[in-house]
Amino acid sequence: MSKAYNHQDTSYKAIKNLSGSEQDKINFMMDNMQENKAFLYSIKNKNNEEKKETLVDFKKRYLEYRTNWKGQPNKCFNNNIFGDELKKNNINPLCIDLELAAVCDLACPHCFRQTVATPDKVMEKKLAFKLIDQASELNVPSMKFNWRGEPLLNPKLFEIIDYAKSKGVIETIINTNATKLDEKNSKKIINSGLDLMIFSFDGGTKNSYEKMRPGRFKENTFKEVIENIKTFDRVKKQMNAKYPRTKIQMVLTKDTRGEQDEFFNLFKDIVDDVSVKQYSERGGKLKDIDDKKKIKAIKNIHNDEIKEAEVLFDIDDTVFISHERLPCEQPFQRLQITYDGKVSMCCYDWSSSHAVGYVDDLAIKTGNNDLKQVLKKAKEKSKGFELMNLKEIENFNDPEKKTSTIKEIWNNTHINEVRQKHLNNEIEDVEICKNCSFKDTYKWKRI
Numbered sequence: 001m002s003k004a005y006n007h008q009d010t011s012y013k014a015i016k017n018l019s020g021s022e023q024d025k026i027n028f029m030m031d032n033m034q035e036n037k038a039f040l041y042s043i044k045n046k047n048n049e050e051k052k053e054t055l056v057d058f059k060k061r062y063l064e065y066r067t068n069w070k071g072q073p074n075k076c077f078n079n080n081i082f083g084d085e086l087k088k089n090n091i092n093p094l095c096i097d098l099e100l101a102a103v104c105d106l107a108c109p110h111c112f113r114q115t116v117a118t119p120d121k122v123m124e125k126k127l128a129f130k131l132i133d134q135a136s137e138l139n140v141p142s143m144k145f146n147w148r149g150e151p152l153l154n155p156k157l158f159e160i161i162d163y164a165k166s167k168g169v170i171e172t173i174i175n176t177n178a179t180k181l182d183e184k185n186s187k188k189i190i191n192s193g194l195d196l197m198i199f200s201f202d203g204g205t206k207n208s209y210e211k212m213r214p215g216r217f218k219e220n221t222f223k224e225v226i227e228n229i230k231t232f233d234r235v236k237k238q239m240n241a242k243y244p245r246t247k248i249q250m251v252l253t254k255d256t257r258g259e260q261d262e263f264f265n266l267f268k269d270i271v272d273d274v275s276v277k278q279y280s281e282r283g284g285k286l287k288d289i290d291d292k293k294k295i296k297a298i299k300n301i302h303n304d305e306i307k308e309a310e311v312l313f314d315i316d317d318t319v320f321i322s323h324e325r326l327p328c329e330q331p332f333q334r335l336q337i338t339y340d341g342k343v344s345m346c347c348y349d350w351s352s353s354h355a356v357g358y359v360d361d362l363a364i365k366t367g368n369n370d371l372k373q374v375l376k377k378a379k380e381k382s383k384g385f386e387l388m389n390l391k392e393i394e395n396f397n398d399p400e401k402k403t404s405t406i407k408e409i410w411n412n413t414h415i416n417e418v419r420q421k422h423l424n425n426e427i428e429d430v431e432i433c434k435n436c437s438f439k440d441t442y443k444w445k446r447i
Contacts, residue, residue: 025245026066029171029195032242037165037193062170068095073329082419086411089152090402093410094333096135097347098128099324101149102339106177107216108202109281110253110286112350115380115432118148119370123339125156126359129163129312131337134359134406135166138319139302144173147336148350152180154385161192164171166213176434177213179220180230186235189244199229204262208255215246216384226266233270247273252315253286254339261316278315280437284391289313297321320444328433328441331415333405340366343409344431345418353394354432357409364401368393397431 013100033039039058068075072074072094078080083088103120104113135143137254143164145151149173154160161172175198181189189197203209206222213220229248248271250256250263260276267274279286289311297319311321336344342352342358353369358364369395378390399414409415418430426434427441 002029010324026063027232028245029062029230030059031064035242036170036195037162037243038168038170039191040102042168043167058170061139061141063342065170069292069333070257073327073332076332077327077423080423082423083411085414089324091332092138092237093140093214093335093406095134095144096131096140096406097334097336098131099123099143099147099337099339100128100145100150100151100154100160102147103153104148104150104177104215105153105179106150106220107214107384109214109387110202110251111211114149114285114388115391116350117371118375118394119374120384121370122154122156127341127362128156128160131359131406132160132164132169138167138407138410140169141175142171144386145176147338148346149339150177150180152176156297158188159194161189161194165193167282169346173198177201178225179212179215181232181233183231186232187230187239187245190236190239190241194244196248197232198246199246200251201225201248201263201267202251203256204250204259204264204266208259211255212251212253214387216387223288229267230270233417234361239358245273246271247275249275249277251277251279253279257315276315278313280312280439293319297447312439312444319447320440321447323445324443325425325427326441326443327425327427328436328438331419331422335410337406338363338368341403341404345415346436348438349432349438350396353396355396357399357401357404357412358395358401358413359406359409361403364403401436417418 018300024223029036034055035120036058039055042054042058046054072091075089076091079085079089081091090344097374101122102118103122104111104118107114132143145157145164149365151157156172161174162170162240172194176193178199178201202212203222209222209225210220222281232246248267250260252260256263263276264274293313294311298309298321300319312320312322313322331345332349333429334350335356336347337342338352340363341358342350342360342363343357344354345356374385375390378385378388397413403413418433421427421430421433433441
């Protein structure tokens, strides 16, 4: 198995000299496109009569998607494209995130779920199929089947991935903690046609991993999860499968820092991509950076005059400070849809308090009821909620109480107003954007 490593996220010496890049991943997809299940479905439907022509078109569509992923926001910014201009230029979402499970079986201290109420619910297959149909009509090339929870907790996950491939979705993705990745589920994932599976695994040793990733309902162990990932690798080889590609990522915190080499050595032979990322605060119980270090950094860059600024410490402990806010790519290329059909334009809108529309009546009917139940369980320290310190439910900025299609929401007034603010460099006027700590929305200055 050829290896490709993420140079953008990894700079420690065990990884930095290894060959491979984002282009390697694209080349792999292109070389193995004939084994992509969406392509296989398209050939099956055409009775194998136009295999070569279909493959050429399929590859062309994939390259357009990959090119647009980096270029689409700039296209909008440079040409002042929003509102009706999106329709005229045929700019549709590049990716839709379907939250097949809002529930998670872990209680990671750095996760937003520790402070933001998220219901233990899964998306119904009927709704998932309806949304895949709508995405297919827009030729959405990529779908990720999780957002705030663990996708393997939805028993219909495999059917839903397969259905997405049958509708022509080129790239399907899940991010999993691998606690449920036994041999049976490994076979189901491979047979579903999934293209990319990302493992979240924080720690290079037993102590740090089990501290960073405790179980909610039962003990979660370092050994069991590693065995699950090894099992998947073994099953994939036995089935002689090209897909899904696998990536594993570790977030650096005070507990995992210094374990990069151990982490790399654990997984370098059983996954395709090893990635280490600096932790950034997402609303959990851990702080991104020690307050004293942050103040020191701000003083340094502002000549002792304290000013508001985002501070970033990379994995080498180099200090960066925010220099300029940038327009965000999110509103121009992606949407998130909750288990009950509420649509968000922001991947950091963990509470869905800034929804831009509804695709199902369930979200309108239930309102905040599910979240209130979660909050009650947390206050009572019910099983699985003992470690959580949830906030009071926010006041939701709900759109008009009616259901719409993905296409209608993508082009509605609310989201276009946000796009206009980003084009005008008025990000601070958008409530959900104002306090965003997502590193790609800043220009960073090294100090």
